[in-house]
Amino acid sequence: MCKSPFHPLLQALPKCEHHMHIEGALSPDLLFDLASRNDVSLPGNDESFASPSALHNRYKRFTSLDDFLQYYYIGMSVLINESDFEDLAWDYFQKAASGGLAHAELFFDPQAHSGRGVGVSTVVRGFDAARRRAEEELGVSSLLTPCFLRHLPAEDSLSAFRDPVLQQYFASGSLIGVGLDSSEADNPPKLWRAIFEEAGKLGLKKTAHAGEEGPPEYVSEALEELQVDRIDHGVTLARNPTIMKEVARKGVMLSLCPKSNVVLRCVQNIQQVPIRTYLDAGVNFSINSDDPAYFGGYILDNFCEVHEAFDLSLEEWTHICKTAIEGSWCGRARKDELLHKLEKVLKDWNAQN
Ligand SMILES: Nc1ncnc2[nH]cnc12
Numbered sequence: 001m002c003k004s005p006f007h008p009l010l011q012a013l014p015k016c017e018h019h020m021h022i023e024g025a026l027s028p029d030l031l032f033d034l035a036s037r038n039d040v041s042l043p044g045n046d047e048s049f050a051s052p053s054a055l056h057n058r059y060k061r062f063t064s065l066d067d068f069l070q071y072y073y074i075g076m077s078v079l080i081n082e083s084d085f086e087d088l089a090w091d092y093f094q095k096a097a098s099g100g101l102a103h104a105e106l107f108f109d110p111q112a113h114s115g116r117g118v119g120v121s122t123v124v125r126g127f128d129a130a131r132r133r134a135e136e137e138l139g140v141s142s143l144l145t146p147c148f149l150r151h152l153p154a155e156d157s158l159s160a161f162r163d164p165v166l167q168q169y170f171a172s173g174s175l176i177g178v179g180l181d182s183s184e185a186d187n188p189p190k191l192w193r194a195i196f197e198e199a200g201k202l203g204l205k206k207t208a209h210a211g212e213e214g215p216p217e218y219v220s221e222a223l224e225e226l227q228v229d230r231i232d233h234g235v236t237l238a239r240n241p242t243i244m245k246e247v248a249r250k251g252v253m254l255s256l257c258p259k260s261n262v263v264l265r266c267v268q269n270i271q272q273v274p275i276r277t278y279l280d281a282g283v284n285f286s287i288n289s290d291d292p293a294y295f296g297g298y299i300l301d302n303f304c305e306v307h308e309a310f311d312l313s314l315e316e317w318t319h320i321c322k323t324a325i326e327g328s329w330c331g332r333a334r335k336d337e338l339l340h341k342l343e344k345v346l347k348d349w350n351a352q353n
């Protein structure tokens, strides 16, 4: 919660999140509970795993994306059964909905589970159970996208993409698109071109992490070589005005993750996230939590920190929320419902202020 008089408005705004790795919602408490439930032993040689609070403290000292990813992949080892994935996603939906989440487009990493013998149907069935419950009990809609891991060879990603079970989920509409995540440095997007070409032929949505730690040229490469509809992060894009102008011209949306960028040291503080630069340059963006259990905050916390750093106006918040709604991959009917909710929140706010 921030101290701004705007806080009640920030809380009430109907939020769309497009960049949230469900495995990144695994809190230290749930991680320890699941480790005990599933009899999974945590690394004995790392004192960060001595207790949930020791782990929580370690999360305050990440030095880079790869330093974080090491903990992120170890954390996942406790996720074994369908009910574990359901509990994880349900925990996320409850916490994010309390901060005004209305629609979530969620990533997961199938290779990080299949590599440990947990099949994609176990993962998707668990998430789907939580997604149905979120829709019924919280009024939160959601979509699910598998991401492919760029720290592994691109051929591994291609076989994971071609897994018949995954293909069946694409065909049925349970999975909406494809994404690309994990270690960015020295892993240029073009190496994953084959997957994105096949995904395009299947009519799937396409997105890729680019310009998080990597250079702005990875953003243009993802757009040109992978033909992505969206860019995840793009925080380094502001360093190249030519590419930035092209992104603005094309109307491509960036899914920015302000707290993540600070915690993983892509920027020194929230003020350095180029929010003002992108608003001025007409670059579309949404504000997202990335891995909320690791980075110390859900979507509302990201809204609050951005507001405190940039003192945005009512018009600017309205623009950000509308861009996020229009940039979502849900259908027109759901977008209209979300726009309607937004109008109502703004009307109530204006009536009271
Ligand atoms: N911030 C991030 N960047 C790349 N891959 C990720 N996987 C989970 N979080 C990620």
Ligand SMILES: [Zn+2]
Pocket: 019, 021, 181, 209, 232, 290
């Ligand atoms: Zn991410």
